[in-house]
Amino acid sequence: MRLDKLLAHMGFGTRKEIKKLCRDGVVVVDGKQVKDASLHVDPQTQTVEVDGMPVEYREFIYLMMNKPQGVISATEDRHDETVVDLLAEQHYVFDVFPVGRLDKDTEGFLLLTNDGKLAHELLSPRKHVPKTYFARIEGRVTEEDGEAFKKGVKLDDGYVTLPAELEIISQGAISEIQLTIYEGKFHQVKRMFEAVGKKVIYLKRLSMGELQLDPDLEPGEYRELTEEELDVLRR
Ligand code: URA
Numbered sequence: 028m029r030l031d032k033l034l035a036h037m038g039f040g041t042r043k044e045i046k047k048l049c050r051d052g053v054v055v056v057d058g059k060q061v062k063d064a065s066l067h068v069d070p071q072t073q074t075v076e077v078d079g080m081p082v083e084y085r086e087f088i089y090l091m092m093n094k095p096q097g098v099i100s101a102t103e104d105r106h107d108e109t110v111v112d113l114l115a116e117q118h119y120v121f122d123v124f125p126v127g128r129l130d131k132d133t134e135g136f137l138l139l140t141n142d143g144k145l146a147h148e149l150l151s152p153r154k155h156v157p158k159t160y161f162a163r164i165e166g167r168v169t170e171e172d173g174e175a176f177k178k179g180v181k182l183d184d185g186y187v188t189l190p191a192e193l194e195i196i197s198q199g200a201i202s203e204i205q206l207t208i209y210e211g212k213f214h215q216v217k218r219m220f221e222a223v224g225k226k227v228i229y230l231k232r233l234s235m236g237e238l239q240l241d242p243d244l245e246p247g248e249y250r251e252l253t254e255e256e257l258d259v260l261r262r
Contacts, residue, residue, distance in 0.1 A: 030056065031064040033075065035120040037082050053078045087142040088121045089257055090114075091238070094137040095246035100128040110137060113247055126150060126235075127211055135160075135232035136240040138260075139249070145261065149236065155189070155209040156236050160216050161196075163229040168195055168202035172223045176206070180222040186212065188219060205233070236260050 031045045034054070039045055042064070048054050049064040055076040056068055068075060070084035092110060094100065099107045102124050110125050126138040126146045140146055149156050173193040181187050189209050196203040208215055217227045233240055237259050244250065252260070 028068065028070060029064070030054070030061060030066045030068050030075070032120065033068060033070055033084060034064075034077065034082065035117065037084065038117045039077060039082075041116050048077065055079075087140060087145075088118060088123060089142065089145075089252040089260075090118060090123060090139040090249045091241060091244070091252055091256070092137045092139055092249035093240060093244035093246050094129050094134055094232075096132050096134055098247075099131055100125045100137060107131065110139065113249070114139075118249075129232060130214060130217075130230070133230045133232065134246055135230075136235055136238075137232070138235060138238075138252075149260070150211070152210060157207050157209050157234075158211065158232060159205055159207045159234045161231045161233055162204050162206065162216060162220075162227050164202045164204060164220055164225050165200075165228050166202065166225040167198050167200070168193070168204050168225065169198070170195070172220075172225070175223055176219060180219055182212065182215075182218045182222055188212070188215070191219065201228070237262070 031042045034045045035042060039048065046064045049062050052060050052062065054061050056066065057073050075082040092113070094110055098113065099109045101109050102111045103109060111119065111123065114123070121141045123139040123141045126140060126149055129135065129137055148154060173195065176191045176193045179187045179190055191209065192207040194205040196205065206216055212218070216230055220227050238256055241250065
């Protein structure tokens, strides 16, 4: 891997800034000063130091984002801003992608990583990873809706959903609920409410697996997962 890419991954700045670090003579590979930032290094077998400090290379990063409305859960889009566009250079360079999709108008917990294996496991239909959503619903959500979701409801394409858990927070012309589902069909929450004759008017994902959205993250903000959170997710 190119030295400038490796150091950018490790948070040493933009490629331009790293080029300058090399020119300034503070970057050392296997004990030798390296002036050329495009040099190829093998982080598994070679040692890299910046300003006399060894650089611990890591391959993967894991970001928890509070996805804002109006942004697409993809790495690129011709018309709209994507979640990847919201990342700082030091995270962007890791080539992360969103683990699963939230609709453009859905907010909340979105995991971004470049760890394809973990992403695959979290998304695997066989793993039944729970996802909990908060939603505002037009119409009075009832205990009968909860019973229907517990049994599984038939979506517009004939698919019958797995049992899901509904918690009614408030009932009225607009109701507030939490729903936990164990699969991730396209527009699943919206279509489940359509199946019982109601409309989702606001949707936010609160958790994935046992990991909750950090309440300190404003929409559009993100942070790296801690080691403990990563362990929770891997479990
Ligand atoms: N269900 C939906 O309908 N939309 C989402 O974004 C996520 C789950």
